[in-house]
Amino acid sequence: MQSLTVIEKLEILADAAKYDASCASSGTARRNSKGGKGIGSTEGMGICHAYAPDGRCISLLKVLLTNHCIFDCHYCINRKSSNVRRARFTPREVADLTLSFYRRNYIEGLFLSSGIVKSSDHTMEQLVETARILREEHDFRGYIHLKTIPEADPGLALRAGLYADRLSINVELPTDAGLTRFAPDKNPRQIEQAMGGMKAAMVEHKDAGKRFRHAPRFAPAGQSTQMIVGADGASDTQILGKASGLYQGFRLRRVYYSAFSPIPDASAVLPLKRPPLIREHRLYQSDWLMRFYGYRPAEVMAAAGEDGMLPLDIDPKLAWALKFRDQFPVDVNRAPREMLLRVPGLGVRAVEQILLARRHRTLRLADVAKLTVSIAKLRPFLVTCDWRPTALTDRGDLRSLLAPRTEQLELFAA
């Protein structure tokens, strides 16, 4: 077989990486290239350099080192028994591509993962080597995210953390049963052990960083994970339960949800239809409620129906409000921050502005309207000095009055 050119490999190995949801490049230590030999900077907020027609942003060169794999996970396009075209980059080729894209301001850095070739350790070594070339040989100061191989020697993951901004280990599926069924070569215990090891290393390095000024940084952007939604039968409450367990147990920065996509060469144990994308969106919204709106996991789960699924036609915040109507209406001029945050349609920004504004005046409905996107959907849940929704919150058809409310999505747009 003729050997592939770099551009052909890029096509194959980027295509194989497109099922990874994460592309974030934010939340790491501030760096720039002044006083160095190379290029690159990170200034807290990551930058999305382009958007693809699937609406997702492109901020990193997201590729696989190789899509050869000795594992046989059913949901994965690179599974051993799949017929896809295979390709393999050398660490140096990936490093060169990263630099060449970075210099032209196409990307913020690299997100590198890999199929498992030869052995887990060998693969992990190659990932680390790529990061080493970038950092040590080229003094690259942009963002690096490595997806680590949980089956590899923990010592390698520790080395990875010294080069990378972020490390991730995918839990893949929300339940152990799902994992056993769809990823027979993976072991849920091993995945959690690897996450635990990573968390310990981060805590330790942070601690050392406080005491010694020159202590090396270890994955300053923390660790994240990804779960595939809709491949197995797990319900939304199971998924959210798993996510909140992970947030607490391993102090993850982010849990990404990836709606299962039909993949070429899928095996028949998988559903052939993708779950509605809106389901993935509802899960992200629930995630937001927990991370930024002060909802406890159990509360978000209470917004789900008896089947454990969040409603698809309305967002989880509205679903919660409709279910716990006795908490409403909320008095805009008096309610504490936490309660204002529970009003469907009021985002964090609007709540902050209400809190500031009400120090100066008693707010009328029209004042609130100026601070929010649409007052119509807020009205049933609010009391202002000139408005009280009387029986509106008790109306049986309130849900149908408010749904579908596509504008609500905007509030959560990441």
Added chain:
Amino acid sequence: MNALAAVTPHCHAVTLPAQDDFDAWRVAARALVQCGVAPDRVSWCAPGGEGDLFAAGGGELPVPAADAPQVWAGKTFVQLARTAICHADPARFALLYRLLWRHQANRQVLEDRADADVRRLEDFARSVRRDIHKMRAFVRFRAVEEDEGGERFVAWFEPEHHILRTNAGFFVRRFANMRWSILTPAGSLHWDGDALVEGPPAQRSDAPGGDPAEDLWRRYYASIFNPARLKIGAMLKEMPRKYWKNMPEAALIPELVAGAQQREAAMVKAGASEAGERPETLAAIDKAIHQCRRCPIGDLDNEAVMGEGPQDAPLMIVGEQPGDQEDLAQRPFVGPAGRVLDAHLERAGIDRNAAYLTNAVKHFKFVPRGKRRLHHSPTAKEIDICRWWIEGERAIVQPRLVLALGASAARSMLGKTVSISRARGQPHPLEDGSELWVTAHPSYLLRLKDEARDEQERLFQADLAAVAERLAELTG
């Protein structure tokens, strides 16, 4: 005295040296406040902007009295104003001055987010920040050889607001060791690794037309998006069309969008045909497998062979696939291997008629050799695809124990390949609570001779005996 002041003696016209010169605005604004010049008596402009006409004479600023009160401006205001002054709207200077003026009477004026001026200021600052952000994101450098050797990276960009200078620091910090230029219709920036030089406005044709890395980048862009999840609105919201003309990858968007639906359909088709819901009776599965063409085996000249046996059988025996005779007879385990199996089952005291017998793969895979059809083993992928059907059978029969004959059958149950020698002789729990036992396929015995065969027959018999015993335990 300038022209405007001459006509309306109580008015002041202030001309700032540049569109984004906050410090000059601040000096003028401070003096005006101290002299008590109300906002409606000041007109502001900057070179190249609206109102330039009146600026001809250049306005003299009023000189405040020595004991004029200090002008007060909070930190938030200064920060917001510094950003908002980069906005392209000519009314921004006046808005800033009006707010500064109001500030003197009410120091909390900025906190009232319902106030129209405050909201306008925030809107200005927000669009400037967005423009700054978009410039950081959407500038695309192209490499050019320089006369003195080495490369310079040159970009053409068209900002909406006056943000070029404000944004320079970002590019300096990021590309400190590169030589680069950013050209815009309002001015240009040049960095040589040490110093930043501002240059005159440029034209698009001053910038290079392409870069060899763009082919790679476009290929990356086309490959990284998932055609199964088109969301054009979300893309447009963050990357409005006005930026597209300077981004090499954007030219691909129309064809990517047009091809996406087709690609998704192809992806689904490559996976298998549309499955819909799996039938819930054995009869319906029987019917469905006859139409199944999810894998290439179904396209051969053969018929699907359904499992057989009682629907409530406690034991399910799984073989690899129907053979030549099974295909003709339309029944599992009727050929030579079936006869070997029967003999051993009998010796182990297992009643074949009380078990549900089936195969991991439903169609006979073969290659024609003259009049004969030579058996070919199914691939792992074919087994995985056909697993859909046997899982349906298992869900209906709900056996307490499953006996897999050979590696293909074991894979079908476990989803992964195991070695028979290591897996045999012990139970493997399945997720529905039943147990899987694994042994060799009887056709394997048929291929052996003499001692090797005796040895394997013994092992096979021992496996069946263990299964019989366990089955008795399980069914009480």
